[in-house]
Structure formats: structure tokens, C-alpha cells
Amino acid sequence: MKITSTQNPTVKDLVRLRKRRERDATGLFLIEGYRELRRALEADIDLTHLYYCPDLFLGGNEPALLDLAASRGARLIEMAEAPFRKVSYRDRPEGLIAKARQFPVDLQRLVLPDHPLVLVVESIEKPGNLGTMLRTADAAGADAVIVCDPTTDPFNPNVVRASIGCLFTVPLAVADTQSTVHSLRDREIRSFASTPSTNRLYWEADYRVGSAIVVGSEQYGLSDAWLQGADERIRIPMAGDADSLNAAMAAGILLFEAVRQRMVPAGDRKERTAGT
Amino acid sequence: MKITSTQNPTVKDLVRLRKRRERDATGLFLIEGYRELRRALEADIDLTHLYYCPDLFLGGNEPALLDLAASRGARLIEMAEAPFRKVSYRDRPEGLIAKARQFPVDLQRLVLPDHPLVLVVESIEKPGNLGTMLRTADAAGADAVIVCDPTTDPFNPNVVRASIGCLFTVPLAVADTQSTVHSLRDREIRSFASTPSTNRLYWEADYRVGSAIVVGSEQYGLSDAWLQGADERIRIPMAGDADSLNAAMAAGILLFEAVRQRMVPAGDRKERTAGT
Numbered sequence: 001m002k003i004t005s006t007q008n009p010t011v012k013d014l015v016r017l018r019k020r021r022e023r024d025a026t027g028l029f030l031i032e033g034y035r036e037l038r039r040a041l042e043a044d045i046d047l048t049h050l051y052y053c054p055d056l057f058l059g060g061n062e063p064a065l066l067d068l069a070a071s072r073g074a075r076l077i078e079m080a081e082a083p084f085r086k087v088s089y090r091d092r093p094e095g096l097i098a099k100a101r102q103f104p105v106d107l108q109r110l111v112l113p114d115h116p117l118v119l120v121v122e123s124i125e126k127p128g129n130l131g132t133m134l135r136t137a138d139a140a141g142a143d144a145v146i147v148c149d150p151t152t153d154p155f156n157p158n159v160v161r162a163s164i165g166c167l168f169t170v171p172l173a174v175a176d177t178q179s180t181v182h183s184l185r186d187r188e189i190r191s192f193a194s195t196p197s198t199n200r201l202y203w204e205a206d207y208r209v210g211s212a213i214v215v216g217s218e219q220y221g222l223s224d225a226w227l228q229g230a231d232e233r234i235r236i237p238m239a240g241d242a243d244s245l246n247a248a249m250a251a252g253i254l255l256f257e258a259v260r261q262r263m264v265p266a267g268d269r270k271e272r273t274a275g276t
Numbered sequence: 277m278k279i280t281s282t283q284n285p286t287v288k289d290l291v292r293l294r295k296r297r298e299r300d301a302t303g304l305f306l307i308e309g310y311r312e313l314r315r316a317l318e319a320d321i322d323l324t325h326l327y328y329c330p331d332l333f334l335g336g337n338e339p340a341l342l343d344l345a346a347s348r349g350a351r352l353i354e355m356a357e358a359p360f361r362k363v364s365y366r367d368r369p370e371g372l373i374a375k376a377r378q379f380p381v382d383l384q385r386l387v388l389p390d391h392p393l394v395l396v397v398e399s400i401e402k403p404g405n406l407g408t409m410l411r412t413a414d415a416a417g418a419d420a421v422i423v424c425d426p427t428t429d430p431f432n433p434n435v436v437r438a439s440i441g442c443l444f445t446v447p448l449a450v451a452d453t454q455s456t457v458h459s460l461r462d463r464e465i466r467s468f469a470s471t472p473s474t475n476r477l478y479w480e481a482d483y484r485v486g487s488a489i490v491v492g493s494e495q496y497g498l499s500d501a502w503l504q505g506a507d508e509r510i511r512i513p514m515a516g517d518a519d520s521l522n523a524a525m526a527a528g529i530l531l532f533e534a535v536r537q538r539m540v541p542a543g544d545r546k547e548r549t550a551g552t
Contacts, residue, residue, distance in 0.1 A: 035519070136525055141515025166520060203536045236532070237539065239417025243311070244442060245528075249412055252525045253532045259513065260479045260533070 002078040003051070006086050010077075014051070014087040014099065020153050023102070029155035031165075032089055032097040034058070037065060039165030046101040047074035053084035056095030065096070074098065089157045102155050107146065107175040107183050116143035117258050118189060118212040119251055120180060122226055123149045125217050130154065131162020132248040138166040140255035145170055146212075148177045148226075181229040184212050193222055193230035194250055202234040207258035215254070218247045278354040279327070282362050286353070290327070290363040290375065296429050299378070305431035307441075308365055308373040310334070313341060315441030322377040323350040329360035332371030341372070350374065365433045378431050383422065383451040383459050392419035393534050394465060394488040395527055396456060398502055399425045401493050406430065407438020408524040414442040416531035421446055422488075424453045424502075457505040460488050469498055469506035470526055478510040483534035491530070494523045 003010055016022040017030050028048070031040050040047065050069045052062065070076050079087070087097055112118070119137050124130045124147060137145050147154070152174050160167055175183070184191050189210040194202070207213075214230055216222035227233065236250055245253075279286055292298040293306050304324070307316050316323065326345045328338065346352050355363070363373055388394070395413050400406045400423060413421050423430070428450050436443055451459070460467050465486040470478070483489075490506055492498035503509065512526055521529075 132522070132525070135520050135522070138516035139512075139514050139520035139525075164519065166516065169516060201539070203540065236415075237535065238415050239535075240414035240442065240445060243440065244411050244415035246408070246411070249408070249415075249525065249528045252521075252529055256512070256529045256533075257536070259515075263477070263513065264479065 002080065003083050004080045006083045008083055011083045011086050014097070017099065018089065018157055020156070023153065023155050027102050028099050029102055029160070030089070030097060030157050031100050031160055032093070032157070033161070034062065034065065034094050034096055036160055036165035037069070037096055037098060040098070040100065040168045041065070041068055041072065043168035045103065045168050047072065047098040048101060049077060050074045050096070050098040051077050051079045051084065051087065053079045053081055053093070053095040055081050056084060056093050058094050062096065069098070089161065105154055105172050105174045107173040107179055110144055110146070110171055110173045112143050112187060115208070115210045116189060117207070117255070117262070118142060118144045118146060119255060120146045120148060120191070120212050120214040121247070121251070122177065122214065122222055123217045124152050125219065125247070127156040127158035128162040129246070129248050131159045131167070133251050134159070134163040134166040134170050134172070136248060136252040136255060137170045140252070140259050142170060142255055144173065146173045146175060146180055148175060148180050150174060150176050177223065177225045177229070181225070190232065191230040192232045192234050193226050194236065194254060195222055195227060195233050196235055196238070197227070198233035198235045200232070200234050202236055202254055203257055205232055205234050207261050211258055213251065213254045213258065215247050215251045218243065278356065279359050280356045282359045284359055287359045287362050290373065293375065294365065294433055296432070299429065299431050303378050304375050305378055305436070306365070306373060306433050307376050307436055308369070308433070309437070310338065310341065310370050310372055312436055312441035313345070313372055313374055315444045316374070316376065317341070317344055317348065319444035321379065321444050323348065323374045324377060325353060326350045326372070326374045327353050327355045327360065327363065329355045329357055329369070329371040331357050332360060332369050334370050338372065345374070365437065381430060381448050381450045383449040383455055386420055386422070386447055386449045388419050388463060391484070391486040392465065393483065393531070393538070394418060394420045394422060395531060396422045396424060396467070396488050396490040397523070397527070398453065398490065398498055399493045399496070400428050401495065401523070403432040403434035404438040405522070405524050407435045407443070409527050410435070410439040410442040410446050410448070412524060412528040412531060413446045416528070416535050418446060418531055420449065422449045422451060422456055424451060424456050426450060426452050453499065453501045453505070457501070466508065467506040468508045468510050469502050470512065470530060471498055471503060471509050472511055472514070473503070474509035474511050476508070476510055478512055478530055479533055481508055481510050483537050487534055489527065489530045489534065491523050491527045494519065
């Protein structure tokens with residue numbers, strides 16, 4: 001059963017999944033790397049096949065991961081180094097790549113706790129940016145990321161990679177702007193649009209209520225729909241030129257201000273500022 | 277004078293400057309792109325030659341930039357598209373690339389204002405990360421970035437690119453950890469080492485004094501030299517796994533907490549928290 005030839009049809013199958021058309025047609029996508037697969041398994045992502053190449057393993061934890069994947073129903077298939085390097089999407093492959101079933105990302109299915117913290121991204125310039133945002137949302141403990149650009153494919157291998165698997169840990173929805181505005185309103189989540197065109201600094205807003213932080217693209221900023229539709233507009237003060245923060249960095253700074261406000265008890269805040 | 281052939285020796289010269297050995301030997305480096313060159317000219321970086329390809333220009337501002345560069349002593353040399361694409365480091369070249377003289381990055385030359393805000397990075401996993409940090413430091417109005425890894429080459433084309441030219445706007449020094457610890461102490465700058473091994477949350481520290489925010493690599497964190505040598509240890513609370521914030525993102529979150537503290541007047545802080 002070991003795949004030894006780079007001409008094996010499976011190799012071509014896997015390479016084809018780098019293309020969106022193939023992913024859309026099959027409902028499958030690729031997950032490569034140890035951290036990514038560990039997070040996928042923790043999140044109960046359905047792996048259909050896991051291809052592995054022991055010669056490329058970096059550590060000693062891979063066999064346990066293979067066992068876990070097998071127990072969840074993944075077919076394990078060994079690959080020689082040459083075909084593995086061909087299917088790998090990385091410069092330094094770690095010997096693990098899986099074919100997985102896509103999961104639904106529609107907004108209606110998104111289940112949120114009370115007073116959630118949500119990141120809304122209006123458009124994604126590069127798949128890697130969405131990955132970085134998912135990673136940062138995971139660190140901030142955000143309850144969801146909503147991408148307001150129905151053309152975004154979250155199953156792009158660059159999203160998986162840049163998110164180091166946080167695509168599987170942070171609930172994600174892809175929707176259009178109008179549905180998102182309505183959905184946030186229905187759920188009583190206050191929206192905060194980040195824009196240079198307001199005097200209100202981002203720390204002057206209160207994110208302890210259910211909050212959606214809304215960021216646009218680096219190049220074009222937020223659309224009018226968001227600038228008008230959001231409950232509040234907030235600004236990150238910029239010492240340099242307006243282009244010096246990338247969208248993911250802006251999202252991280254805003255999310256962690258919400259984290260700070262939510263973690264600092266009101267009493268402590270009083271005490272601290274009174275003492276200064 | 278127009279360069280029309282991909283075999284022209286200048287093409288090879290420029291491509292060679294992608295290698296560190298060549299940059300070290302010549303003291304030169306490459307600056308590509310409109311935004312990058314605009315920032316370089318604003319910062320009085322010494323461009324020796326500016327190669328341009330009008331067919332690749334994106335907008336209408338390039339001629340003014342060429343004039344400015346010429347007035348500062350750069351030799352302007354036109355290039356046809358084929359050789360330009362060969363020297364370009366980008367997928368979508370903008371028709372502008374310059375050869376420039378490296379500038380000194382030694383710590384002793386770093387001039388800082390009173391109560392500066394400094395970012396210290398102990399090691400850089402990828403040149404692009406240093407670029408992102410420079411960009412973020414620029415946005416935060418940081419007074420300098422110090423890289424504590426004497427093997428770092430800030431003139432790597434990926435630093436220039438990821439910094440979108442903020443390499444020229446933010447004062448930069450490259451030094452070893454020991455010299456940096458001493459220099460900060462001599463200059464009465466308090467150092468704050470970011471580490472998961474402390475209970476002190478980053479917003480509990482006071483960055484309104486002269487402050488150096490010190491971040492390590494994603495993979496290994498800070499060295500003992502910094503963990504022991506810093507005046508304070510601070511932690512970014514992480515909801516997800518420890519690896520979910522990349523080093524540049526951590527730096528941005530910490531720098532902007534310093535910005536917040538420095539911009540919120542003590543009076544306002546009291547007022548706001550008293551009202552909550």
C-alpha cells in the first residue's frame with residue numbers, strides 16, 4: 001500500500017486539491033503539518049486519508065498522532081520521500097498531510113455564548129492574512145471570526161498553514177456584509193468599525209458587552225456599508241503613515257484591548273488609575 | 277544607456293545583491309518598490325542607482341520620484357521589461373529598484389529622546405518578521421528597534437519589503453544582548469521582558485517611563501540573559517495554545533498598550549473608570 005512513485009495517481013489527486021475548483025467540486029481540502037493536524041483532530045475534523053513519510057518526521061510524537069487519526073477513521077497511507085515532497089506545500093515538509101472533509105461555514109450555524117467577542121473581517125487580501133487573524137483570534141479567546149466576503153475560501157492551504165490549525169479551533173463563518181450586519185443586530189452584538197475617519201480612539205470604547213470588532217482591508221479600508229452600519233467607529237492612532245499597520249496587526253491590537261477590558265475588574269481599574 | 281538585455285552585467289550585479297555575502301562585501305543593498313523608495317528618499321538614504329521600467333509603473337507618481345532621486349545624486353537608468361523582471365524580487369514588479377548604500381546600525385550611534393519607547397527583539401526567525409516589526413514600530417511611534425542578534429542582516433530584501441520601507445523611518449540597531457542590557461541601563465530605560473513564565477499581565481506595568489519592550493522568538497522565547505536581565509517580566513494572556521501569537525503580533529500588542537498608556541491622561545483614566 002506504500003506509495004513510492006511520484007507518478008502515482010494519488011499524488012496528482014493531492015496536488016489538484018491546491019486548486020479551489022477541485023476543492024469546491026470534491027468538498028475536500030488539505031491539512032499539512034503536525035501542529036495543524038493535532039488541532040484538526042482535537043476539533044474533530046473529519047480526516048479521510050492521512051499520508052505520512054517517516055523519513056521526514058521531525059520528532060517522536062508522530063506515531064501517536066497517526067494512531068489517533070486512525071482511531072477516528074482516517075485511512076493511513078505511507079509515502080516515500082519523493083512523492084511526499086511532491087504533494088507537500090512546504091519548503092520543509094514534516095511528513096504529514098491529510099485529506100479532510102470541509103465543514104460548514106454559514107453564519108446561521110454560528111453558535112455564540114453570551115456577550116461574545118467576535119472579529120469581523122471585511123475582505124481578505126491574501127489567504128495568509130486570514131490565517132494570521134485566526135491564530136490571533138485564538139490567542140485572544142475570540143468566540144468567532146466572520147469573513148464578510150463570500151468569495152473567500154477558508155480551505156485554501158495558505159489559510160490552514162498561516163493559521164497553524166487555528167482554522168479548526170476558532171468558529172468561522174463566511175457571509176456577505178448585509179447578512180452579517182443583521183445577524184449581529186439580532187444577536188445584540190455591538191459592532192465597532194475600525195477606520196481612520198473618526199476621532200474616537202479604540203480604547204475609549206467599551207468592549208465588555210457583546211462586541212464585534214470590524215476591520216477592512218489594508219488597501220481600501222472598510223466599505224460604506226460597514227462605516228454606516230456599525231454601531232461605533234473607532235480609530236487606532238498612527239504615528240507613521242496610514243499604511244504601516246497591516247490588517248491582521250490592527251485586528252490583534254483591537255482584540256487584545258477587548259481582552260484587557262474584560263480581564264481588568266472595574267474595581268482594579270479604579271485603584272490603579274487612582275494611584276497614578 | 278537603456279538596459280535591454282537580460283544578459284547585461286548590471287542584471288547579474290543586482291541579482292547578486294540578494295546574497296548576504298555580496299551585500300557585506302560591497303556595503304550596498306537593494307530597495308524595490310514605490311512606497312519603499314519614497315520612504316528611503318524621505319529618510320535621506322543614499323541611493324547610488326535607480327533602475328526604472330516605465331512599462332511596469334502602476335500610477336502617475338513615479339516620474340516625480342525619479343526626479344527627486346536624481347536631485348539627490350542617484351543615477352537613473354532605464355531598463356526594458358525583461359531584464360527588469362529578472363532583477364525584481366517580486367511577483368508583480370512596480371518598475372522601480374535601487375541600489376543603495378547601507379547605513380550604520382550600531383547601538384552606540386542610536387540617539388533617543390527622553391522617555392523613549394523602544395522595541396527589543398532578541399532573535400528573528402525570518403527577515404519578514406523584522407520587517408513587520410519595523411512597520412508596527414513605525415505605526416506605534418516607537419523611537420527605535422534594537423535587534424539582539426548580531427547575525428541579523430537588516431539589509432535583506434525581505435526586511436525592506438515586509439517593512440514597506442519602515443526600515444528607513446524607524447531608527448534601528450543591531451547588537452548583542454549584553455551590550456543592549458547595559459546600554460538600556462545607562463540610558464535609564466526600563467526593560468519589560470515578555471514571557472509566559474510570570475503572573476504579571478502586560479497592562480499591569482507602567483510604560484510611561486522610558487521603556488524597552490523585549491520579545492523573543494516564537495519558537496524559543498527569550499534567553500535567560502533577558503529573563504534575568506530585564507527589569508520586569510510581563511505576560512500576554514493566551515486563551516489558546518502558547519504558539520498562537522507570532523512574535524511580531526506580540527510586539528504590536530505590547531507597543532500599543534504603551535501607546536495607550538502614554539496617550540490617556542491620568543485624569544481621564546480616573547474619570548473613565550470611575551464612571552464604569
